[in-house]
Amino acid sequence: MLQQPLSRFWWLRNWRYFLYIVREITGPVIAAYGIYILVKLTANFLRAPEGTAPRLGYFSDGSRFGYYFGIFALIFAIIHSLTWFFVSGKLAAPERPFLARFVGVFIIFVWLGLSVLLLLNLIPVLQFYGT
């Protein structure tokens, strides 16, 4: 019998395979950003003068790298999140496609709503972050 190994370029066969690879790449990028934030937070905590409360701002040193890395990671986080919000709908309501779509859309609206509240500083988390 003639074996058919998986081609190295299988992910270029159609746009769904390609999107899957993009989604998989978002994982390590977001993880790298998480590590970057932890390192920055730790450094700021250690740098804080004795007797003062450490600033937890991670943009406070005006790092351009951190700023662009953050935007890059945010785009990847959005791609990753959207994929899973729609899957959540399908898992919550299998065999009921209308309800599945409703759940997916509902989760996206909750996510957008929370994001807007955070951006408008209506949730007090942001007070810890400098600009």
Place this chain on the structure above:
Amino acid sequence: MQNVTLKIRRYDPEKNESFIAEFRVPADEHTTVLDALNFVKDGQDGSLSYRWSCRMGICGSCGMTVNGKPVLTCQTYLHHVGGEEILVEPLRNFPIVKDLIVDIDDPMEKMRSVMPYTTLMERKSLEEGENLQSLRNRKKIDQTSQCIKCMLCYSACPVYGFDRKFAGPAAAALAYRYQKDSREKSATAKEKRMDQMTAKDGVWNCSFVGECSVVCPKRVDPAMALQRLKIMGSLHIAKSLFRKRKRQ
């Protein structure tokens, strides 16, 4: 009526040779890829080998790769595929036996291993009647019951292409169908099935590419079945650990 060129990827096992053979076939709006293959076999090259049976999309025998997509050739019209040249290849991810025939023993064995039958139904006498199932319970297994074992999902799955030990979409859909069947009364059988699915090469290898559900001709949505089995599997593992701790 127009003429279309059928390019067929063939394999001769005696010479261990793979090659492309070209044939011209007449086609109109009703001609399927299977019709074209039959035309070639009947009139041009009787040695061309491929599987087919019902020619109406219910037996699952005629799965092949047409212009890069795994399809049922009896359901694929030439004018839908488009173009003057159509490439027909055997299903990917399977060893080729000859021409367009592939060896599907592996996924068949995987499907057998998930115990695709109900066990220990309530034993009733003839007078008491059948083991009934409500419409509501029947609906829970409707979608995954539609599987015709055509193997298009395995052909589309890059995880299976990379790792042949992976249980795969159709086996998972079958396992889900029997786990959810209200007539399955045996707790032992359900546990065995979940043990099988939560084993090393079970559902966890699925990374939700989703292409299996896209190519499925019966809309079984095996990707959904796999993700549901992951949830059921997690609960199953948690219960097993708790039971082990209780026994200790």
